[in-house]
Amino acid sequence: MVGVIPVIATVRILGTNALQNERARADSALRAELQAASQELGQLGDDAANRADDLARSPTVQHAFIAHDRATIKRIAADSPGVLFYLGRTRVAGTRPPVALSRSISLTVNGHRVGTVVATIALNHKLAARLRQAASHAQDDRLLIVHERTVVGTGQHVQLRGHTVEIGKQSYRGLLTRVPNAVGISLFALRPNETINASVQPYRRRIFYAALGSFALLVLVALMFARPILNTLGDFRRVASQAATDALTGLANRRSFDDELALEWRRAERVGDSLALLLIDLDNFKSINDELGHQAGDAVLKRVAAILDSGARQVDLAARYGGEEFALLTPETDIVGARKLAERLRSALEAATIKLPNGTEVSVTASFGVAVKGELEHAEQLVTAADEALYEAKRNGKNRVVMADPRPDAAAATTA
Structure with a gap:
């Protein structure tokens, strides 16, 4: 039409x-x-x-x-x-x-x-x-x-x-x-x-029939080429989606996360908003792969991704950061809000029962490293701070949340 x-x-x-x-x-x-x-x-x-x-x-x-x-x-x-x-x-x-x-x-x-x-x-x-x-x-x-x-x-x-x-x-x-x-x-x-109107009518009829022929040709061309064009567009959308999405979990992949982090960092710098990053690493995940197989490991990763994604806001970005490690980027979130969010997600993961393809059920825990923008000067510093806090959580017994010090070059971290 x-x-x-x-x-x-x-x-x-x-x-x-x-x-x-x-x-x-x-x-x-x-x-x-x-x-x-x-x-x-x-x-x-x-x-x-x-x-x-x-x-x-x-x-x-x-x-x-x-x-x-x-x-x-x-x-x-x-x-x-x-x-x-x-x-x-x-x-x-x-x-x-x-x-x-x-x-x-x-x-x-x-x-x-x-x-x-x-x-x-x-x-x-x-x-x-x-x-x-x-x-x-x-x-x-x-x-x-x-x-x-x-x-x-x-x-x-x-x-x-x-x-x-x-x-x-x-x-x-x-x-x-x-x-x-x-x-x-x-x-x-x-x-x-x-x-005067009657003298124009023959010309108007010729215009109408010419336009009708043009429209018929347009419909014919559309019918001939619409499907290939739509298929091409569909392929383009699928390729674009695959380029930004992790195939296993459906979350954003590492490349998409890096792009979003750069954008959110610039926005926070421009308007003076806070910005928090949660790095999450599954505890003892290697033993699941070794003892139950990679299909069981994939099932665990999918379930963990679903819990993280459902616990995030629409403005947040949940991503698979690599292997069994996940990231959650939360704009306009201060240190108190980031701590509460991390603890809520940690509790949700600990309480979840994951059903495996062979019918058995397992439970998993995760360690959280949390950093906020604070006085940091570069986005890379935010990632480094969260990663160091995650390492601290692992070293201190796993299944816990550790907050990074928001000050530049600070080595201290606190356990929630």
């Missing part, structure tokens, strides 16, 4: 990028449509201005305005659709469209305005269709004239949010431009979002 996540993420990213690219292409096309429509509308405005100017320059129109000849003005207006005629401020002829652009020319006599000729361009759905035809466009594209958020010709309300334009229940990708010299009037070029 983990392999599915990057595949799904890739499909989504590529799909999103494709949609963004398609929107950018739509924006470019809509921008071109607006530019062409604006140019066409500008040309219509120029034509209207020329028509108004031509009428204003006509001697007949000028004479009618000066004479206030309303009948003549109305006759001229009948032959000039879309043109309004004003005497002073009063419109005497022509009908103004509901929404329109206008170009006007004033007639003056001796600096006084006597009349105005206004040529209009009706802004309606017919004009919108004409402007749409002025530029190349996609089949579903729309070009609308909007007056104060209302579509001219239909009366539909326009909602604008960024590049999203909503008209009724339809959502569009849209751009707009203001119409010059026309308050509240804009041109909208629109493309349905549905059309």
